[in-house]
Amino acid sequence: MKKELRSTEGAAPVGAYSQGLVVGDFVYTSGAGPLHPETGEIVGDDVAAQTHQTMRNLGAILAAHGLGFDDVVKATVHLQHLKRDFAAFNEVYKSYFTQPYPVRTTVGSDLMNILVEIDFVAHKGA
Numbered sequence: 001m002k003k004e005l006r007s008t009e010g011a012a013p014v015g016a017y018s019q020g021l022v023v024g025d026f027v028y029t030s031g032a033g034p035l036h037p038e039t040g041e042i043v044g045d046d047v048a049a050q051t052h053q054t055m056r057n058l059g060a061i062l063a064a065h066g067l068g069f070d071d072v073v074k075a076t077v078h079l080q081h082l083k084r085d086f087a088a089f090n091e092v093y094k095s096y097f098t099q100p101y102p103v104r105t106t107v108g109s110d111l112m113n114i115l116v117e118i119d120f121v122a123h124k125g126a
Contacts, residue, residue, distance in 0.1 A: 009060035011035035020061045027065050027122040031078070032057040033114045047085035047115045051092040054118050059096075067122050069096045074121040075104040081115065082108030089116060 005020035011032065013019060020029045034043045034050035035057065043053035055069075062068055077093070079085050086106065094101065102120075111117055 005029075005061055005064045007060040007064040009037055009063070010057040011037050011040065014040075020064070022065055025124045027062065027067055027071075027120070027124070029058055029061050029120045029122075031076075031117040031119045032061070033111075033117045035114075042114060046088070047079070047081075048088045048092050050115045051089050051118075054116055055093070055096050058118060058120055062120070062122055065124070067124060070098065071122040071124065072097070072102045072120045073123050075102050076119050077104060077106040078109035078111060078117040079106065079115065080109065080111045082106070085115060 003022040004018045005022060005027065007019060010019055013030065017030045020027055032054050034053035035041065036043050036053070037057065037060070044050040059069065062071065077089070079089060109117070
């Protein structure tokens with residue numbers, strides 16, 4: 001059985017998908033980007049600013065189920081400019097976590113007008 005997660009503190013979906021789903025003890029988020037939750041506008045013009053906004057959006061989705069960044073066990077990250085932006089992205093990203101960090105896959109992707117997109121798998125009680 002699955003339950004949809006919604007948060008007005010995170011950016012609304014721009015397509016036919018849920019912000020997040022709860023399945024058993026796991027929470028799965030959709031890919032989130034740097035959109036402002038109220039205006040839908042892209043926040044920031046560099047990867048650092050966009051990563052902060054993306055993490056705020058994801059944090060809001062996790063909070064809708066009483067979870068936080070310490071509950072994240074897996075992250076998938078898409079960067080528009082992998083080689084150029086990886087170091088700046090990674091500095092911001094790691095500031096949201098404590099060790100042991102979640103497992104992560106980071107790839108270069110053709111993104112629509114944004115520099116970063118991230119999705120999470122979190123576990124209640126992690």
